[in-house]
Amino acid sequence: MQLTGDRFTSETASFGNDLSTLPNFPAEIRAPAGTLPGVSSFQLHFADHDILTPGDAPNVLVAMNPAALKANIGDLPRGAEVIVNTDEFTKRAMQKVGYETSPLEDGSLDGYHVHPVPLTALTVEALKEFDLTRKEAERSKNMFALGLLSWMYHRPTEGTEKFLRAKFAKKPDIAEANIAAFQAGWNFGETTEDFAVSYEVAPAATAFPPGVYRNISGNLALSYGLVAASRQADLPLYLGSYPITPASDILHELSRHKNFGVRTFQAEDEIAGIGAALGAAFGGSLAVTTTSGPGVALKSETIGLAVSLELPLLIVDIQRGGPSTGLPTKTEQADLLQAMYGRNGEAPVPVVAPRTPADCFDAALEAARIALTYRTPVFLLSDGYLANGSEPWRIPDPEELPDLRVQFAQGPNHTLDDGTEVFWPYKRDPQTLARPGRSRARRVWSTGSAASRRRTARATSPTPRPTTTSWCAPGRRRWTASTSPTSRWTTRTRPGRWCWAGVRRTDRSRRRCGGCGGPGSRSRRLICATSTPSRGIWDRCWSVTTRW
């Protein structure tokens, strides 16, 4: 079902609509079919104008079985269209989810436009000329449904056909069978009289500035942002991570890009994941750890150490609900307080939160910029919806990305009264308050002693200061923060203009949250197969803004 959703999304994106998606799937690896907890869905919201969320109340539901209908019918407004696969509405399947009588016959769906379609039978019939077993043929019913929807919404079809041929390149029979099912679905829409109307949603011409676009999910955008930050900083990227849903995609994605000099380390636990990242930061890498809420709880102490050591470190938290016994595949913005306060004593950490899936790219660069400029750990708070949801993204030219380069200290930075040149590791840059670096050591550069002195300094200092850092990496590579990397990116990347969390103040965030378009809009929310309601999670703008 996720594949069907992805294909519709791709066609919709290349057609030029704005869109927002919400894949939703159970935590089970192979969930029991036909049960309410086993329902997997893909929700898509697309429009001829700029939209911000996958929406709460879909206009169309394609229910492949009674469980999918039961799980999602409550979200639909009256008058919504419901396409049901009648072949799956057997007595047993309905009893499994608690339908005493058939909802297709007992009048409970009277307020909706119900289209009963024997999707399975039609698909098998369409594929009878192929040398497939009935079971194999039935698998193509999703493609039949995709064809039907593509007809309803006048989606282009070439991309999907090309995609199927590429996906099943080694099994051309399967590819052709899927294409036949897809075309059969389209033709069914064209010929049946059940569908009185079809819809045209024009390209969202005004929503997009000129440029080359692609569709991108939050976790992919975030991964690319990290690779881009590494290139812009001219520092090797090091990821220390322990697998956790919904953050593992980033570990997977970055592991594929070793040719960018990316080192990925799958650690024995969450603590070792951030520990290794901190060690790499100490050595001069752009260090990252990726996790979710349960992992953050375990990483807290190391984050505190990173604050003390004044080392740049990105803690990417793809939030979900609960502790590890929680809701691995369901989202919740559960970690704001943990991110802001979850350390010992006074250990402030900047928190950057992306707004939309595509914004994860910018947010990753921004988090890296803050970490490198101020030599501090930085939280990057994404969440399950942002991670798996997708939207069109204007592909940036690498040349327009901010310059994040840092300098290594090359010599003494202070002259004593007697004329001796020394290195003072705590002589701060007055602009960024970051520590400097130097060359030839005459004294110990134990960051251990740095940590303890810093703690003492903090305990006696009445004024809280932003955490800043010098990055004196071992082995003749030393860092100086004498100049903060100047951003020639956009105004919002200037220090002091980012928010603690929530929506960064940009032109977009002034728009009304909700993004559903309101009455009279030609925006259509489409829910494929099933869905749970979106809670408008990334519309909820935290109002906490802080300036340094």
Next chain:
Amino acid sequence: MAETSTTGTRAIEALSLVPKAEGKQSMKDFKSDQEVRWCPGCGDYAILAAVQGFMPELGLAKENIVFVSGIGCSSRFPYYMNTYGMHSIHGRAPAIATGLASSRRDLSVWVVTGDGDALSIGGNHLIHALRRNVNLKILLFNNRIYGLTKGQYSPTSEVGKITKSTPMGSLDAPFNPVSLAIGAEASFVARTVDSDRKHLTEVLRQASAHQGTALIEIYQNCNIFNDGAFDALKDRQQAEEAVIRLEHGKPIRFGSDLAKGVVRDPLTGDLKVVAVTPENEDQVLVHDAHAESPTTAFALSRLADPDTLHRTPIGVLRSVDRPVYDAQMADQLDQAIEQGGKGDLAALLAGGDTWTVVG
């Protein structure tokens, strides 16, 4: 000695990527300006002096040496070394050092830890560092007590230990760190004693020549909370009977006039100690630290009595070559560039399906 010359060559290989010092170094170069603040009489002083005395032998640029420690008395170590260092958090030093060593092959990375830090709170990181074989040298100071928290029993304390937290005696069976390390697939495992500087230095020498993770258990006396814990191994008379000095390629014999030897019991396959006679002399086991199978090294580690420490083997129990994690990680990066070309950000961002919006 043939072994020494091999060690010399291997040292050059193991540290080949670490820049050399300009000019000759002395012990003084490795002393920091920090006042050493362990309890007077602590075994840590002897270990610090031995390490500072050994470092010039490596001839590495000081800026490329890093000591990472956890928490505990031993973990004050980095303050006193005039190198880079990090006094990190409890138990996590092996994890932090793994990140550093795997991203910077031009560094010589050392971990200083204790029996509580490495085997209790940080047990997970220790075993995984050992199995990965990252290029780290781990110095585990074992005093069989919690010193910094003022005297509770530790995971290496003997059963029945009376401490503040165990007034009726401790119940936990102790770890044998050497057995644990061998079980965790360690490629280099050694044991030495704080007061035997010559032996300690030789073990450090062999460890630094080793490619991969080296675990050195150093018996260290805590004269405040567990004084005399290793007297059996230090007292000249007792030590003869209690210590089994292992040397690669030599028969495993000990006791006065080397009257005792370790032989394999033909019935069980296990090791046992016998009085050496002209008849059984040729059955005495010859120590092979480089044996691929860890079985004999493990059996040797089990000879010691956990309570009295009698028949404690010291020296290098196991030293084998096996792929080194950081080298392989770097190789994969090179391989990826060879196969896919150097990363092109513009191409990566563009991906496959794109469309153009014209203004």
